[in-house]
Amino acid sequence: MDVRLDDVRFTRNGREVVSIPSLQIRAGRTTAVLGPNGAGKTTLLRLVAGLERPTAGRVLVGGESAERGHRRVAFAFQEEVFLRQSIRKNLELGVCLQGASSGEARAAATEALRLLRIDGLAERRADQVSGGERRRANLARALCLRMPVVLLDEPMAGLDGTTYSRLLDELPQLLGAGGATCVLVTHDPEEAFRLADDIIVLIGGSVLAAGAKADVAASPMREVVAHTLGYAVLQRGERRVAIPSRTLRLGQGNIEFMASADAVIDLVSAWDVIVSVGEARVHVPLSRTATPPMPGDRVLIHAAIAYDLLD
Amino acid sequence: MDPGTLAISLRTLAISGAATVLSIAIGVPIGYVLAWRRFRGRTILLGIVNTGMGMPPVVVGLVVWLLLVRSGPFGVFELIYTAPAMVIAQFLLATPIVIGFATASFQSMNPRIVDLLRVLGAGRLRRVWILAREARLGLMTAVMAAFGAIVSEVGASMIVGGNLERSTRVLTTAIVTETSRGEVERALSLGVVLFALSLAVNITLTVVQQRSRH
Secondary structure, rough: OEEEEEEEEEEOOEEEEEEEEEEEOOOOOEEEEEOOOOOHHHHHHHHHHOOOOOOOEEEEOOOEEEEHOOOOOEOOOOOOOOOOHHHHHHHHHHHOOOOHHHHHHHHHHHHHHHHHOOOHHOOOOOHHHOHHHHHHHHHHHHHHHHOEEEEEEEOOOOOOOHHHHHHHHHHHHHHHHHOOEEEEEEOHHHHHHHHOOEEEEEEOOEEEEEHHHHHHHOOOOHHHHHHHHOOEEEOOOEEEEEOOOOOOOEOOOOEEEEEEEEEEEEEEEEOOOEEEEEEEEEEEEOOOOOOOOOOOOEEEEEEEEOOEOOO | OOHHHHHHHHHHHHHHHHHHHHHHHHHHHHHHHHHHHHOHHHHHHHHHHHHHHHOHHHHHHHHHHHHOOOOOOHHHHOOOOOOOHHHHHHHHHHHHHHHHHHHHHHHHOOOOOHHHHHOOOOHHHHHHHHHHHHHHHHHHHHHHEEEEEEOOOOHHHHHHHHHOOOOOOOOHHHHHOOOOOHHHHHHHHHHHHHHHHHHHHHHHHHHHHHHOOO
């Protein structure tokens, strides 16, 4: 089921929060909405969920107005909300409200809890489990509804390192299993590229880039988009270029830059450090240089890819 | 307990119980609206409700008496000096208390719960029911406060009920009567019965309230 926004504007207290002339979220795919804090990402999800009415324009879910779409959309809020009852009962409530029998609701809840590996916590209340477990329960509730559209607001926020990496590995499979159209909000580009098929870059309430992730990644066009995608923006002669930070290395390479190391940020291991160069974080393998660069040192950086920016 | 005291006790329980049930039926939905909806005059309404929580029973009794007395606007119903008149007066005393506590209970909940229930597809009535269940700890406090306030009031019951021995005498008005007759010992024993009645109701409600925490 696809989602379309036509000429949508949404204002709150006189301030324009979202302004989107046209946007299509493709059916059956996972789309990441990427943007900094305050970009309007959560408001976009709330518009799709029908929880907010656009000031102007239309939000269509499967061709019908989103305001009538409550029974087609599952929403995992960033701030998990649970009723004061067991996690299982919380999951079953949603399924029952869709008209399922209590037996069907129990089966759906059991399956979702098993998929998220929290079946052992089914009879506990949400406030009696850890933050990571609660986040999984929140996801389980959204998935067990088996809705054609699933909205996830920062599903990975606040997780500890181990749970984060495990869920990052498992989530694409979980989202793909239901065949639903999934829209997830994040401000982490790595998360977006790992989890999504399509990417929307939302900044200041406007869509600055949208499309298949390979296309969006290959044409950042504007500096603000490049930063949101996690690219380093560097000057190369007359041009400003965007470079995926993970491809930056010190030493010889296809495209070379001379830059000034601003600071040594982090000692990654006995052999590696991370230094900042402007807004970029550059990984420096110490095995090639006898000593780590000092702040102000000129460093030679190379990158495999560099995208020209228009601004 | 002698038959007279038993009859007065049961009447007290019936009148104050009925007024409490009615005030919950009306007060909880109003509390829901005041907690979750934003509309013009809401804050003033909340101020009126809060004032109503401390309304002197004798003033409420006087107003109800003026409305129900034979020459009053509702005199045709011939309710004055009857148990239903006492229920009306006690209902008016209890309702602001229920609304005040219910509003506070609903407001202390995470506002995202309403969003969650809307997205899950719960209709308006279903939402009120689920949220009332969720706020049950606070709502039980509302019941206890409302019942406690009206079972112990004397002014309104005396004015609109008339303290008629076989139909409208309740424990509080009976205590006043016995004291004025000089029957202090009987007044004191009625006081003990009133206290025991109030204690029994509140302990029962507290047990239910605390069980629902788990």
